[in-house]
Amino acid sequence: MATIPFFPPDLFEEDRQAFKDLLFEVGTDDEQKFILGRRTAELEEELRRTTEAEHVIACSSGTGGLNLAVQALGVGPGDEVIVPAFCCQPVASSVANFGATPVFADVDPHTMVIDPESVEQLITSKTRAVMPAHVFSIMADMPRINKIAHDRGLKVIEDAAVAQGAVLDGVPSGRWGDLGVFSFFQVKAFGTAGEGGAVLTDDPELGRTVRMLRNHGQDGITRFLHHKVGQNSRFDEVIAAFQLHRHAGFEGRLERRARIADYYTERFEPLADRGILAPPAGRNGRCYYVYSLLVERRADLRAWMSEKDIGTHVYYPVPLPRQPAFAAYAPEGAEWPGAQRASDQNLAIPIWPHLSDSQVEYVADSVCEFFD
Ligand SMILES: Cc1ncc(COP(=O)(O)O)c(C=O)c1O
Incomplete structure (x- = not known):
């Protein structure tokens, strides 16, 4: 038996020609638009259609999506956000980078996802949000976490970076939180040949805010008018075209x-x-x-x-x-x-x-x- 690598180098073997064709198409398109163009909008629409989220905002990566979500909630110095102690580091850095405190909850010893009881014990008057993450193959216990959070007026940022396509009790991952985040990092379920991610929300105000924050706080209508101190978390048109191509499979x-x-x-x-x-x-x-x-x-x-x-x-x-x-x-x-x-x-x-x-x-x- 030939070697079976953990990270396969031939993930996109079947799509190699399509990738080249799409690169050529975007590169030679008359409009010469390489970020946030019609393909990005189409990908957002496709994800909106399949998840039934009201708003989908494509962004630079899963980490970028978490940063946008934390900032959109107005989390800052003096605030606490409860995150899992066993997870990818952006759950903590996205909070710390805005001057807030990541508070680490323990995880279930079998499923490795955040333990709702630990979350409950860590809530203080400073807690602003809870950020459960789905880990490996298992979604966090979103019904319990949402109940704990919403009973206390806290927001939920659902880190669904690894769980795109999962469905819990009939509700797709990314749709449980006030904001949900996907990652398109190469080896993820909906991975791509580069970087990317998306933020999902049903809240029109949060959707509008995330969209502005993604592109330096601009509203997409008037250039160089900055409504908010934003970020650069824009999306690439070649990757959008490739993800639209890959979405079918x-x-x-x-x-x-x-x-x-x-x-x-x-x-x-x-x-x-x-x-x-x-x-x-x-x-x-x-x-x-x-x-x-x-x-x-x-x-x-x-x-x-x-x-x-x-x-x-x-x-x-x-x-x-x-x-x-x-x-x-x-x-x-x-x-x-x-x-x-x-x-x-x-x-x-x-x-x-x-x-x-x-x-x-x-x-x-x-x-x-x-x-x-
Ligand atoms: C649970 C979790 N959250 C967030 C991220 C960040 O995603 P990205 O690599 O697209 O920034 C990852 C990436 O591995 C992850 O596993």
């Missing part, structure tokens, strides 16, 4: 990922008492961007998989409040046992949609053999 790729995950989980569930925990089975609130196991003997399994020529990946080996960058926001003596466990034990195995059935079987066999 998105559902099929998601389904293939989900089927691979179903198979893995079926194979790994019987090993639960051997020190390996698979994500819970099912499709509700799930998006198989990454398939991550919790493994007690992680280094040994990783070495074993490497001998079998299978790439694996460890995400976030240090919880956010234990990172030097965020040490100032970690109260003395505080512990995040769920986040620490996730950092110590998560191990992701390949799940990209163009894996063949025999490759998927080989990956599963290899994990199982380790425990034989």
Whole structure:
């Protein structure tokens, strides 16, 4: 069996010609518009149609989207935003960059998403918002988080960077929060050949604000009239064209990922008492961007998989409040046992949609053999 890398270099192999054609089309288009043109507007419309969000604003990246969302809520010095202790760093930097305090909530020790009880305990008079993030293949418990937040008048920024296409209780990811954020980073579910992201909201005022903030606080009508201190989080026309092209196959790729995950989980569930925990089975609130196991003997399994020529990946080996960058926001003596466990034990195995059935079987066999 040939090597199975964790990050496949041929993600866009089938779209290579289309990418070249679109690059040529945008590059030679008479209007010579390379950002925020008609293709970006079309992509926003396509995402609006499929998610049924009232407003979709394409932006520079998932990180850019979180920055826009935090700023649009007017979060600033003296404010607190509750974020997960185990996650990608932009959940914390997007808050800290506006002078506010990221407050770290622990995560569920199995699903690795933010624990609503921990959120509830951390709410103070300074809390302005809660920022749950969906992690790997599992959506955060949005019904409980929304209830906790809205009962106290707090806003919810839903970091759906990894979960585009997931649906929880009939509601698409990105639609649960007052603002939702997607990322188009290469390996994401709706990844692209470059950078990009989107902000979703049903609130017209927030939508208008995010749209202005994205382009230096301008309203899109009068150039060089700045209503707000904004950012540059604009969207690229070549990427918009490519994402419109790729959107047609998105559902099929998601389904293939989900089927691979179903198979893995079926194979790994019987090993639960051997020190390996698979994500819970099912499709509700799930998006198989990454398939991550919790493994007690992680280094040994990783070495074993490497001998079998299978790439694996460890995400976030240090919880956010234990990172030097965020040490100032970690109260003395505080512990995040769920986040620490996730950092110590998560191990992701390949799940990209163009894996063949025999490759998927080989990956599963290899994990199982380790425990034989
Ligand atoms: C949960 C989460 N939020 C936000 C981001 C940031 O997205 P981007 O890389 O597009 O800036 C990521 C990226 O990995 C992520 O995993």
